[in-house]
Amino acid sequence: MSKKKDILDAALKLFTENGARATSTKSIASEAETSEALIFKHFGTKEKLLEEIIKQGYQEATRLISNYLNNENGLEYILKIVEVPRILVDSHPDFWRMQHKIIALNLISQKYHDTFMKPCYEKLIVIFSKLKYENPTLEAELLLIYIDGMWKHFASQQLDSTTETALTKLVQQKYKTAQF
Structure with missing residues (x-):
């Protein structure tokens, strides 16, 4: 090592x-x-060390999520992206716990997170448009707020695994049911 x-x-x-x-x-x-x-x-510097940890964490997260969401489109993408918070936190719990602690006050952390989430946001807008949602941009924003809140809850261990699973399935069911 x-x-x-x-x-x-x-x-x-x-x-x-x-x-x-x-x-x-x-x-x-x-x-x-x-x-x-x-x-x-x-x-x-310590700040550059922190940035390297953040950069590596998001590179790993990007690889993981790209593979997971690789060829998904439409409703399948939505249903799978709802699972992303659990997948991320399980894959690298210390990184996401650290992120949870620092993201609100660290501009570098926020920048990497925003860059990581941007392609998901853009793809969700397109998908919600194709699915004929009334306001695809707001729908994408709402789903990403859910995802952002859930990874933070998972990372801070505020929820038990049964509740985490139930919430994920509930959101997935809402999107399945919303199909016209």
Whole structure:
């Protein structure tokens, strides 16, 4: 295992536990069993280290979701995208817990998240238009608000798995039933 990866793993662990602002490079170095100098050599600053974690997390999420939603269109896409919050959080729980803690106050985190969600938003508008929804843009916005809220609830472990599953199935059923 490389020291750079050790640093990234240690930083993610500590950022998740304590938040990015409360985590020092000294504590990251200690957790990674390396020196602060090596952190600065690889990343320059703690902020750049955090950005690298965010960038890698969203790259992984993009690969995962692209494969999951690959050839889906219409109602199938809607039904599958409702499952995305659970899939993301299950695939990389520490990253999404960290994101949940920092996204409201971290512009870099917000930027990566917005960039990640934009293609879904655009595709949903097209799908809701084809399905003849009265206001496809608002419908897409509403569904993405649900998705955004659900990954945050899943990441913060506010819901038990039975409730998570029931909510996902309820939203899917609403879209299945809404078909003309």
